Amino acid sequence: MKHEVQQADDARLRTLLCEARPTRELPPRFQESVWRRIETQEAAPIPTPSPFGWLQRWVERLLSPRFALASLTLLLVAGGVTGFTSSTGVAKQQAQARYLSAVAPNPLH
Secondary structure (H helix, E strand, O other): OHHHHHHHHHHHHHHHHHHHOOOOOOOOOHHHHHHHHHHHHHHOOOOOOOOOHHHHHHHHHHOOOOOHHHHHHHHHHHHHHHHHHHHHHHHHHHHHHHHHHHHOOOOOO
16 A cells, blocks of 8 residues: 555656756757857867976966965975085085194195
């Protein structure tokens, strides 16, 4: 019995849903405008790649708000590492010069 009631409810629900389904009409000349947009996109000139296009895309990506903080952090770390590696050579030379002046204070000519 419950099965029969459920089938009747399903049929009524199905007819109610079909009646309630909104039917929207397409705007006038819809298909024509769609084909016009497709033809415009196909006829658009293909940009020629520049020799430094990859660099421009990379810089644009780094300067985008999404990657700005990460880019700034990366550049600061790279600058710090570069400064540290270049200063260790100078510090080593100065230490060698101080050691030589401490061991042999009078230069031998």
